Amino acid sequence: MGLGGLKTAWQRQTKDFGHTQGDKYTSLIFDNRGIGESDKPLMRYSTSEMAKDTVELLDHLEWTSSRQLHVIGISMGGMISQELALLIPCRIASLSLISTAPRLIRTIPFAENLRNRINLFMPKPLDTQIANVKRELYTAVWLAKPDETEYTVQPFPTNGDRFAAGEIAKRQDPEAFNRRGFVAQAVAAGWHHKSAVQLKELGDRVGRGRIQVVHGTEDRMITLLHGEVLLRELGGTEAGVTKAFYEGQGHVIPIEERNEFRELVERMVRKTEGSGKEDVELIVQDPLSEAAERSGAEFWMNKRTWHFAAVRARDRSFWKLKKPSGILVYRLAWKFHCNYPFICKSGTKGRGLTSMVLPNFFTKSSSKKKNPDSKDPEAETPSSEKRTASKVVRDRDRDRDRRPPSTRSSKNHRRSPPSRYDHDSHPLNLPPDERKRLSAVRAMSDQPTPMDTDQDGRASSAPSSPVPDAPGAFPTMNGANGTKEEEENHAPPPPPHKTPTSPPPQPAPPVVDPEACKATGNKFFKAKEYEKAIKEYTKAIEADPKTPTYRSNRAAALMSANRFSEALEDARAAVDMEPDNKKSLLRLARVYTSLGQPQEALNVYARILPPVSAADTAAAKSMQQHVQQAEEQLRTGASGSLALHALDQAEKGLGPRVDTPRRWKLMKGEAYLKMGNVNALGDAQNVAMSILRSNNQDPEALVLRGRALYAQGDNEKAIQHFRQALSCDPDFKDAVKYLRMVQKLDRMKEEGNALFKSGKYQQA
Known part of the structure; x- marks a missing residue:
């Protein structure tokens, strides 16, 4: 079953298969962890563990025969079924x-997706x-159809x-x-991920002819x-x-299309009954014991009672509720070093005893203290690979020490022994005679020679900082006049003290051609790649924000992408820049119509x-006429059904994914109140709550919900809503009127x- 679903949701299918056809089928339904009669442990759930x-x-249950199980999974249950098929493919007859x-694939913008996820966990009234x-x-x-369940x-x-x-x-x-179990299940469903490679493996191991x-x-x-x-990733038809x-x-197709689903x-x-049991190659890997020994995995035991219901009716008499009499003990391997999970066959210590290693997101770092008396053989005796590597390093260092000094251009730089002064010290901290010597060295080293080709440092391949361990790491003056004694006594020059300079100027950003971006955006628009077109038009606007054409084109792309609120901003900006542009005005009027603002659209058409x-004006006029009809019915009519019909017709002119305008919602709520039956009053409350989700301080929505509660007989809550409406708007007359009416009635x-009670029945 899916997220938050109880096993009893399968009651139609258990009747169709386990009861009506009890001579052919035995049905097994159960609650997943976190819901119903099953335990709700406080831990991170995953579809693989479920x-x-x-x-x-x-x-x-000892349902272990080959090709015995016909597995049906819906929503999150379908995700669990994918994991199950990878665990026991040979047992599955159909999937x-x-x-x-x-x-989960994001099909809406990031901000909307984030808002929906946050809204999922926001507390809301039960209705x-x-x-x-x-x-x-x-x-x-289906929701509006009469209840035809056979009870x-x-x-x-x-x-x-x-x-x-x-x-x-x-x-x-x-x-x-x-909430704890529901949230844990939601985490499991949200983190479920099966790649194309894993689904291909699923199809290979179960058999694609067995999957629908x-x-x-x-x-x-x-x-x-x-x-x-x-x-597609399972292999396709x-x-x-x-x-x-x-x-x-x-x-929920099994409920809405019960008979068709049963036939499916x-x-x-019938299709899989004729398939042979050896038609799918099964690859079984059982490396747990060796891998656990290698990785140092440690095991822990956990006991849990699992409640489930097996609906059996082979005798066609009644449904039996079966529960296991014992406690199912299962064994988990807590993963320390392994980077991938292992699955091994059942153990021998009891029925249902299974060893497994948890996935990577449950990893822990083992911090075992070593016994000082114990000896690590690897630490005492290096491996042959380590010995070889050490020998290579020693040989390389010895060869480097034996090499003669390298030449740099045509200068025969001779090496000096290390100085008695710290090379990294600032020159001003050195003694005066040392500073004079360094100045002389610096002056001579700056004199160019005819063969110097790398004095500016661009052609030099030598490292910028000397290796302190190498002898003669710092060059001295050109060695024509130098003596051996000078070379031995003169220390190498330290790095000169330089005043920090400003960083080099950064290259100017590339110039964006707005017309080129517009042309590219037009190509994407014609190819119906609207998001890419929007990006190109945005680049053009950023490069030249004063050209109305770019705004108008982006408005058209936003409309095609069903982002009408953003399109309205661009269409208005284009008209403000060029008030008489017919194309921009037409676009603005169409955006107004799609957003449910027909009067504003007609005003733009008039310009x-x-x-x-x-x-061109037909859509806006039709929408306005239907809204006016609804208003007239609410003002004079005795029933709200005609008003609802008119509003439904008006909503047909809205753009895709556009929310019903707030005024129309309030009119719908009024129509439901006029209808007055139980379902209509519930619908009126739903309308009010849909407005209050956007603004919980909306006085008109609060009064609407208060009136619905009053009609349902809940005067106390109705009064609370009327008072809350007055706290939002003290001058709101409707709130005052209905509050006084309900108080007077009480x-x-x-x-x-x-x-x-006093016996005055006539007066009462």
């Missing part, structure tokens, strides 16, 4: 990977959490209501669902791109992998001369109760 949990459970990914999960997991069509109890009005009730029950049970990739095209939780990458992409489906699994079962055609209710 797969090993599954292997131990299978070993305990169904549903709405999952080989690794907001459930509304968000419903939107991410299921399609709106003896009364069904819920819609599928969405059933899901919400189940989520409330789960989240209010701290034993089944807590299932995904919905409208999946918001794990987008279709992830399923396409998974299918041409290599035998089954592709099942459902048009218009969301994340059954087809895969264009000659006037634009009716086709007073009348109390008076009526008092009259009723």
Whole structure:
């Protein structure tokens, strides 16, 4: 099961296979670590470790036959199934990977992705959490359908209501669902990573004909791109992998398309039943014992009780809940030096006892103290390689000492013995006679000779600093007039004291040609590579920020990339620079329409001369008409359904990924309140919360939620919301009106109760 999912979410499939077809199938469902009835240890989870949990459970049940298991994994469960297939490929008869990914691929800008990740862990009201999960997991069509689940109890009005009730029950049970386990599972899913090489190995070892990739095209939780990458890196349909992409489906295909999913699994079962057991070569490596001995790995034991449910109905009578009677003991190898994990076959000390080495991110450094009495043979006797290396170094040093002094150009520089003074000392710290000698040496060394070709230092290949251990490391004057006694008595010159100079001027940055960048951006735009086009137009703007064409072109690229808010800024800037440019005005009007601002769009169209055609203004006029119809229905109509319909029509003119304008959301909330039924009141609260997530001090949204709570009978919370709205805007009349109304109602209710208790029933 996926992130935060209980084993009971598979109840439809356990009925379809383990109950209805109990003579053919035995179903096994269980809670992953961190959720439900399984333990929730405080440690870092990973999909590889969770797969090993599954292997131990299978070993305990003695489900160890070759090609026995038909594995179905959805979302994070699909990630665990990938790891499981690499651990026990020979046991898997078929592998169904549903709405999952080989690794998480960022399909939105970095800032938005970071905001979404942070928002995932922000505390929210329960109804907001459930509304968000419903939107991410299921399609709106399925949520609105009547609940047709075959239960003896009364069904819920819609599928969405059933899901919400189940989520409330789960989240209010701290034993089944807590934040610690959920966050640990989220870390495991977020860090799951299977490379193309690993997926190729998976396909080779399991057999591509046994694998199917299932995904919905409208999946918001794990987008279709992830399923396409998974299918491609497994080898694709041409290599035998089954592709099942459902048009218009969301994340939870087994629930939304229950019958089709059952048939899909059954087809895969029939397909693999005819495959031989020896059609896939299995490569088994068992180097743990030797590797552990080499690396000094140390083992530790951990005991944990694993609860699971095996739904069996071979006798077609009822569903049985089975739990293991004993404690599953498993053994982990804590990794010290190994840089890769090993997997070895089951141990002999008990059923389900498995040895394994944890991955690299669990490494620890071993700090064992050496016994002073113990002897290290390697330290006492160097290896042959070390002895050879030492001999080479000694021979090289001996040859260097025997070499005669090297020549530098045509000057025969003769070497002097080391000076009695410190060469690194500043000249002003030396005695006066030494300073005079050094000055003379410096003056003579600066005199050019006809054969000097490297006096400026550019042609010299000699090192800039002398080697202090080499004799004669510092050259003296030209040796024509020098004597042996002078060479022995004269010390070499120390490095001259130089005044620090300013760094050399840096080369000027290359000049950017804005027209060339614009031309490149146009090519990318025509090729529909909008992000690259945006970068080129940005370079042109930075080089010449006063040319409106570059701004207008970038606005067009941003619109095509569905980044309408940024496009609005560029379109406005282009119009400000060139107010009468028809193309820039048209672009600005279209951005306004895509953002749900039809009146502003029509105002811009009115500025264009000659006037634009009716086709250009049709989208903005249609949007404005639908919004006006919704306003009229809310003002005069008795039902809000017509207003909702008008707003839905208006939303069709919005750009892709553009959020519904705040005013439209408030109108929707008003329409839901007019409808007044239980579902509509819940939808009104969801609308209010979607606005409050952006601004929790919005007085109109607070009043909207307060009215919904009042309609649901929760007067106390309603009053709190009205008071909070007044604290944000003391002059907000609606907040004052509804606060007084609810307070008056509470007073009348109390008076009526008092009259009723005193026997004055008529007055009550």
